[in-house]
Amino acid sequence: MASGARGGPRQLLQFLRLLGRLKRVPRTGWVYRNVENPESVSDHMYRMALMAMVTRDAHLNKDRCIRLALVHDMAECIVGDIAPADNVPKEEKHRREEEAMRQITQLLPEDLSKELYDLWEEYETQSSAEAKFVKQLDQCEMILQASEYEDLESKPGRLQDFYDSTAGKFSHPEIVQLVSEIEAERNANIAAAAGEPRS
Secondary structure: OOOOOOOOHHHHHHHHHHHHHHHOOEOHHHHHOOOOOOOEHHHHHHHHHHHHHOOOOOOOOHHHHHHHHHHOOOOHHHHOOOOHHHOOOHHHHHHHHHHHHHHHHOOOOHHHHHHHHHHHHHHHHOOOHHHHHHHHHHHHHHHHHHHHHHHHHOOOOOOHHHHHOOOOOOOOHHHHHHHHHHHHHHHHHHHHHOOOOOO
16 A cells, blocks of 8 residues: 555554644643643543443443543544633534544545544434443543642632533433542532531
8 A cells, every 4th residue: 555545654644643632732621710731632531531441331332432532522633622611603613523523534544534433423413322421421521630620729619610510411320429429529628628527
């Protein structure tokens, strides 16, 4: 195969360089809240993939969940991390990301191109139990990260709006339990900082 052919070494290198940008794209929500050294998009996707890997739910296709987690924000290597505060309409955000995914995946052989694009679309449309689970992982990982930033800054409760944005969105039993644990720890930290007795 010539190096210039679709899916050849040159295109694979272009694909990998594009994905490498995710290491340098900070998560916008943290930037807007002036978090020091905010995580990158790839940091977020990596922990999500591990969260998917350790699920005990035998009804889910674990391998598919891991793949969805690794692909769901891939378009951000081109469009950046578009946050709700950016006020970009949902349809426009989807259009930009869809165009980016087509650009990214065209660098791969056809079978891999289709696989990655289809995974991204499955997540976007929430068309499977695995996609719905990974969406909840996405939000759970975000509040876990928020609690870690509050701990690192010694400012319990500072990132409350991230918790508010996920209220009522968790339904998977494993994730509900994890969120409950995160919130219990966080509430204890907030109470301790306020000088209130822990419950």
